[in-house]
Amino acid sequence: MADSNQKPTKNVFVTVGTTSFDDLIKTVCSENLIEVFRELGYSKILLQIGRGEYEPPVMKSDDFCVEYYRLKPSISEDVSSADLIISHAGAGSVLEAMGAKKPLIVVINDSLMGNHQVELAYQLYKDGHLYYGTCCELKNLLRTVDLRKLKPLEPGRPEKFGAFLDQVMGIS
Numbered sequence: 001m002a003d004s005n006q007k008p009t010k011n012v013f014v015t016v017g018t019t020s021f022d023d024l025i026k027t028v029c030s031e032n033l034i035e036v037f038r039e040l041g042y043s044k045i046l047l048q049i050g051r052g053e054y055e056p057p058v059m060k061s062d063d064f065c066v067e068y069y070r071l072k073p074s075i076s077e078d079v080s081s082a083d084l085i086i087s088h089a090g091a092g093s094v095l096e097a098m099g100a101k102k103p104l105i106v107v108i109n110d111s112l113m114g115n116h117q118v119e120l121a122y123q124l125y126k127d128g129h130l131y132y133g134t135c136c137e138l139k140n141l142l143r144t145v146d147l148r149k150l151k152p153l154e155p156g157r158p159e160k161f162g163a164f165l166d167q168v169m170g171i172s
Contacts (some may be wrong), residue, residue, distance in 0.1 A: 001139050002070055004026060009043050010040075010042045010084075011042065011043070011045075011046065011082050011084075012037060012044070012046070012082065012085075012086060013046050013048070013075075014028050014046070014047045014085070014087070014126055015048040015050075015086075015097075016048065016049060016052065016087075016088045016093075017048075017088055017090040017092060018050050018051065018071060019050050019088060019090065019109075020050055020053065021024055021052060021088050021107075021109050022052045023111070023135045024048050024086075025047055025052055025054050025068075026054055026056070026135075027135040027138055028047065028138070029047070030055040032139060033139055033142070034059075034064070034066070036139055036143060038064060042064075042084070043064050043065075045065075045066045045067075046067050047066070048070070048071070048072075048078065049068050049070055050070060050071060051070070051071075053108055055068070056068055057137070065148070075096065076100075079096055079100045081126055084102070084103050084147065085097040085102045085104050085105070086104075086106075086107060086138070087107070088106070088107060088109060088138075089106045089107070089109070089117030089118070089121045094106060094121075095131070096122065097138045098124075098130070098152070098153040099153065101153075104129070104150070105131045105141055106121045106130050106131070106132040107123075107132070107133065107138060108132060108133065110135075116168055116169055118170055120165070122169075123164065127151070128149070128150060128151040129153055137163065
């Protein structure tokens with residue numbers, strides 16, 4: 001029988017896809033951001049760190065934990081169990097989060113040259129599907145955005161997203 005005094009857990013899933021984005025992982029694991037997550041009622045952060053060099057410290061306490069893994073065949077279970085997804089701006093990760101109708105904050109890797117991810121994030125932000133910013137802006141985003149205002153991506157129309165990606169990439 002479950003303990004009736006136990007608070008429901010709220011989970012954050014952070015993904016960098018198959019890339020390396022150590023700045024995002026370091027930012028999310030900073031004491032400042034962990035305090036913000038706690039203030040917002042989150043009790044677990046699960047990080048998918050990809051090929052990054054930085055390995056965050058695992059943290060387990062009675063009221064908060066941080067865990068990570070590098071890669072696995074599918075992140076769909078982690079996406080579906082998350083209450084908030086923080087992702088790099090890779091199209092695959094963004095689509096998976098939006099397809100699961102989860103609140104999404106996209107963090108732009110501003111160290112990349114010729115970063116087409118900015119256009120993708122900006123358009124999806126304009127359309128009301130996600131919030132986005134840089135690592136430096138993440139703390140403020142978490143404190144100020146209303147995740148309930150995000151609109152789900154229209155299901156069953158992948159050709160629209162494909163056409164949009166082609167346009168952003170300059171293919172069409």
